Amino acid sequence: MNGIYKRFIFRVASEVVNNAKEIAPYKTGNLKKDIKVISYxxxxxxxxxxxxxxxxxxxxxxxxxxxxxxxxxxxxxAKGKIFGKKVNHPGTKANPYLENAANRYINSSGFTRAKSALANEVKNRLINDIKKQLKT
Incomplete structure (x- = not known):
């Protein structure tokens, strides 16, 4: 049964990664390219x-x-401008693109389909296990 759940988790994580790549800031560069499923x-x-x-x-x-x-x-x-030995940086506003991508996917029809596929797989596995037990 763990294999079923592992595939489901990977499917969800992969879709969140795809969403994150769509909504992450910076159209070019390493930030978007580097979003990955690190482990599952x-x-x-x-x-x-x-x-x-x-x-x-x-x-x-x-x-x-x-x-x-x-x-x-x-x-x-930077970019030809000289700022001096030190500069006060005003800080940056958070852009929680990974969290936003997860929320976007969880509220999507894709997540609904993934949950239905999981439920069907679990149901089929249970039915097959019951049939095997009845034959013995």
């Missing part, structure tokens, strides 16, 4: 980003205002 079992799945997009947690959870200091250079610079 008959009980749970872990989805998210790997080391390819180490900044993903800052996008997903946001950041508080903070100070950025130059480490290996004399000044901070």
């Amino acid at each position: 079992s008959h009980k749970k799945a872990v989805i998210g980003n790997t080391k390819l997009a180490p900044y993903a947690k800052f996008v997903h959870f946001g950041t508080k205002p903070h100070m950025i200091k130059a480490k290996n250079k004399k000044v901070l610079a």
Whole structure:
């Protein structure tokens, strides 16, 4: 029976990943490409980003205002602008694209179909197990 649940969990996790890739910010780059099913079992799945997009947690959870200091250079610079030795970053608003993708999928007809397929598989397995027991 665990195999049935494991397939269901992987199906759900894969669909959440697909939704996350659709709604994640940044049309190009590693953030979208890197959303994956990291692990799964008959009980749970872990989805998210790997080391390819180490900044993903800052996008997903946001950041508080903070100070950025130059480490290996004399000044901070980006896109031809020089900012100085340190800058006050205003923080970033959270964009919980993984959570939003999970909620979107759970409220979709795709999840309803996945649950129906699971119920049918469990029912068929139970019927077959009962038939086997009756033959012995």
